[in-house]
Amino acid sequence: MRIDLHTHSTASDGTDTPAELIAHAAAAGLDVVALTDHDTTAGWTEAVAALPAGLTLVRGMEMSCQGMGEDGRPVPVHMLAYLFDPADAAFADERERLRAERVQRVRSMAELMAADGLPVDPDAVLASAGSAAGRPHLARALVAAGVVPTVNDAFIELLAPGGRYYVEKSDTPLRQAVEMVTAAGGVTVVAHPRARKRGRLLALSEIRDLAAAGLAGIEIDHPDHNADDRAVLHELATELGLCTTGSSDYHGSNKTVRIGEFTTDPVEFEKLIGKATGVEVVTG
Ligand SMILES: [Zn+2]
């Protein structure tokens, strides 16, 4: 059984449509794939419709949350949420709030750039981004306009926190995210908690607190985790009785990692989905 529990489609910042992503998952020999676009379930229906015989889809989402860093300051954290009921009112309201805020934030950043004379059209950026607007869309617009040579340069020079064009966002507090997803019948896995190249790290004490609040697992085998960090996380998962997952965090051609390059142990997978009561996994 080959299981990849973390992928992105064009419903957020991936480059495959949900149907293309499913086709790639099947071609890569996966038995199970989870679709986990940022803060949206918009790709679920297309992914289900595209399922070939024998491939199982886990419907999920990657939530933008806020936790506490090792240095005692707030830090952005990603939380994978699987198999929750999308109609649960409290959680649906929170997703709508996040979506609206993403759009407004990208507009505000684009307007700051335009006001400074940069060749960025806020309406065009938003039109290209849809409901999952984020800094990557702005970065690509800056590259297309010739302001910077690469998306990475855009992030470093123009889009970094504390920079001239950076606008804050108010993501869901981690504990609230775990409680909301659990109440909606879903299960939560903290995503790439030791991804150092993304910046400051989440305090491990936060994961202990989340376990007490219902957290189901920790994503450990991730392209951004080194061997030492994986060992630390395995120890913590054992101590707390949490499931462990491995996943590619596939983004199509936006990243170099291949779908299925990192996978989840079938025993851990069964343990994880056994706790969910929101929606079922779907097998084609
Ligand atoms: Zn992430």
Ligand SMILES: [Zn+2]
């Ligand atoms: Zn991701």
